[in-house]
Amino acid sequence: MPIRAFILVLIFSLLAGCASRKGVYHTVKQGQTLYRISQTYGVDPTQLARVNGVSDPTRLRVGQRLYIPQASRVQTVPKTIKAAKSESAVAKLQPKVPPRSVSPVKTSSPAKSKPAPPPKSPTKGLFAYPVKGKIVKHFGERAGNINRGVEFAVPRGTTVMAAAKGRVIYSGNGIKGYGHLIIIKHRDSYYTVYGYNEQNLVANGVDVVRGQRIALSGVPPSGGQARLHFEIRIGKEAVNPIFYLP
Incomplete structure (x- = not known):
């Protein structure tokens, strides 16, 4: 996307954010993964992790609130009983081993409209405080x-x-x-x-x-x-x- 056109898109997104403030918060429940949540709401899992500052998408906490941009209502994230039991067993027996079901989060590509792929996790100190207050x-x-x-x-x-x-x-x-x-x-x-x-x-x-x-x-x-x-x-x-x- 040409830089001039992209600037307009960014400015329009600021306008839209100021006017509509569209989005909802989803509360993570037992057996839900960031990938399943992103698929239910139709958002890119990498984007969802980035917006919420999730550095390790494989370790969501039950009760954790995730901001879902552009969503108009909270949805029920479907899961099978078998999958939920499998995730629970893995978490109890091997808490340091992330579930295999979330691997697509690590391999998903950012939206094509973005000029370059951003880092997958936040970097402390990448930016300085603009003011002291x-x-x-x-x-x-x-x-x-x-x-x-x-x-x-x-x-x-x-x-x-x-x-x-x-x-x-x-x-x-x-x-x-x-x-x-x-x-x-x-x-x-x-x-x-x-x-x-x-x-x-x-x-x-x-x-x-x-x-x-x-x-x-x-x-x-x-x-x-x-x-x-x-x-x-x-x-x-x-x-x-x-x-x-x-």
């Missing part, structure tokens, strides 16, 4: 609303820094709900998003380095406490930034 809004679902990033409470006018080396592909205030916004493209299909800025200090097409000043923090368009909205995306899929920060 308390997280006041976490990634995921809260009170029925889905947040695709984290928000840091910081004084108005705080310097916002690039989380990693990359190129600015968007700098403006044309996306509703984000105020002055910056999107930076990094290697391996990673993107970082910086919203609610009072002022952007870099323009489209500018190359930046890790820790470089790119904006001054501001207040959300809806008002309230000054803060920075920060996202990390792989392609157009938002992932939990906590798994990638130091």
Whole structure:
């Protein structure tokens, strides 16, 4: 996909995320695997693991909640009694040996629309903190609303820094709900998003380095406490930034 077209797709995904917040949370039950869950909801298992920060898809916990992007309702994940008993026996006798039934998760390819295959598991410290402040809004679902990033409470006018080396592909205030916004493209299909800025200090097409000043923090368009909205995306899929920060 040409980079210009891909930028539009990414921006439209931000707009869609702000407007619809579509998605549900599935609670893992005994005998369910990430692969079975992904097949039931019709999503790519690698994408599902990446969005939820699951580094080892073979070891889901009963009661663990998985965010299913684009799903409109919670579904019942089918399983045979034989399969459930088999998984339980393997878990009891050999807890360190992952079930063979989930092997497709490791071999699945990322969506063809993504420029390059991303890493299969999060890397701590891959990105630096864009600001120093308390997280006041976490990634995921809260009170029925889905947040695709984290928000840091910081004084108005705080310097916002690039989380990693990359190129600015968007700098403006044309996306509703984000105020002055910056999107930076990094290697391996990673993107970082910086919203609610009072002022952007870099323009489209500018190359930046890790820790470089790119904006001054501001207040959300809806008002309230000054803060920075920060996202990390792989392609157009938002992932939990906590798994990638130091």
